[in-house]
Amino acid sequence: EVRLVESGGGLVRPGGSLRLSCTASGFPFSGYVMNWVRQSPGKGLEWVSSISTRSSDIYYTDSVKGRFTVSRDNANEIAYLQMDSLRVEDTAMYYCARYAPGSVKRFDYWGQGILVTVSS
Amino acid sequence: DIQMTQFPPSLSASIGDRVIITCRASEHIRGYLNWYQHTPGKAPKLLISGASHLQSGVPSRFGGSGSATVYTLTISGLQPEDFGTYYCQQGFSFPLMFGQGTRLDI
Numbered sequence: 423e424v425r426l427v428e429s430g431g432g433l434v435r436p437g438g439s440l441r442l443s444c445t446a447s448g449f450p451f452s453g454y455v456m457n458w459v460r461q462s463p464g465k466g467l468e469w470v471s472s473i474s475t476r477s478s479d480i481y482y483t484d485s486v487k488g489r490f491t492v493s494r495d496n497a498n499e500i501a502y503l504q505m506d507s508l509r510v511e512d513t514a515m516y517y518c519a520r521y522a523p524g525s526v527k528r529f530d531y532w533g534q535g536i537l538v539t540v541s542s
Numbered sequence: 543d544i545q546m547t548q549f550p551p552s553l554s555a556s557i558g559d560r561v562i563i564t565c566r567a568s569e570h571i572r573g574y575l576n577w578y579q580h581t582p583g584k585a586p587k588l589l590i591s592g593a594s595h596l597q598s599g600v601p602s603r604f605g606g607s608g609s610a611t612v613y614t615l616t617i618s619g620l621q622p623e624d625f626g627t628y629y630c631q632q633g634f635s636f637p638l639m640f641g642q643g644t645r646l647d648i
Contacts, residue, residue, distance in 0.1 A: 457638075459586075466643040467578075467586065467629050472636070481636040517585060526592045527633030528576045532585035 424448040424531045426518050431536035438508050438540070444501040444518030444533060451499035452476075455521050457529065458492065458503050460514035460538075470516070471503065475523060486512075508540045544569050544632050548641025555620050555648060563615045563644045565608075565630035574634035575613045577606055580643075581626035589628075590615065622648055 430442040444456065458470040471492040472481045480492055491504040501518055516536050519529035545568040555561050565575065577590040588597050590606035593613055605616045617624055625648045630641040 461580075466627070467580065467631075467640040469631075469638040469640065472638070481638075483637050519586075521633075525633070526574045526576060527631075527638060528588055528591035529578070529586070529631070530588050530591075530597070532587075534585050 426520065426531055426533035428516060428518055428533045428536035431516065431538045433539045433541065434508055435542055436508060436510055436540055439504070439506045440508065440538060442503040442505065442516055442518075442536060442538070444503075446499045446501070446520070449520075449531075452496040453522070455523055455527075456492075456494055456501040457519045457521065458501075459517045459519055459529070459532075460512075461517075461535075462511070462514040465514075468514075473501065505538070508538075510540050512538060513540045514538060543637055544571060544635060544639055546630055546632055546639045546641040548630055548644055550644060551642060552645040552647070555646065557620055557622065557648065559620045560616065560618045561620060561646065563628050563630075563646075565613045565615075565641050567611045567613075567632055567634075569634075570610050571632045571634035573609060574632055575606075575608065576631045576633055577604075577615045578629045578631065579624075579626050580629060586629070617646075620648060624648065 457472045473492045489507045494501045519532040547566045573593040575593045578586040580586040594606045
């Protein structure tokens with residue numbers, strides 16, 4: 423069974439940092455592109471970042487460039503999202519999701535999400 | 543960046559109705575269009591990929607079509623479990639973009 427489990431969320435003050443983890447199981451982790459998608463309160467889904475299978479290709483949405491860093495550990499099957507210089511507008515439920523390389527970039531499995539609250 | 547415009551933003555329908563949700567891309571995306579259902583408290587669920595390919599386990603009342611810049615999701619014969627918010631997502635190029643969502647109330 424494919425499982426993606428996020429952890430590391432919580433309450434943080436503006437300007438602070440958090441590191442989210444996405445622990446994968448039930449599939450060949452190193453063969454999939456890993457992604458982070460968020461949903462702010464009352465808003466829609468927003469793609470945040472993608473990291474290729476060997477970490478050679480990394481992409482970010484403009485609003486997090488220079489503040490967030492995505493990485494992965496294929497040996498331990500974990501993807502990370504390091505979030506620095508956090509802003510109130512980063513408050514959201516963060517989901518990790520996968521897609522297969524060469525596909526239409528369909529997010530076929532998602533975690534249940536982890537809440538990040540940025541507030542003073 | 544490719545922008546995705548989804549409409550309507552919300553709609554109300556009855557059990558058994560047929561509903562259509564439309565997604566328009568600002569550029570040709572060659573069928574790289576996926577549809578998701580998101581219900582409160584759950585992870586988003588992939589319904590259709592590549593504009594028209596129904597995912598395994600998704601009921602056949604869901605259908606997708608379209609090409610170039612305009613794509614549609616059709617739900618024929620609404621069921622109570624179909625409530626939620628539906629999103630399109632383009633997978634053609636980065637940054638990947640979702641539509642604004644369509645909230646479906648049954």
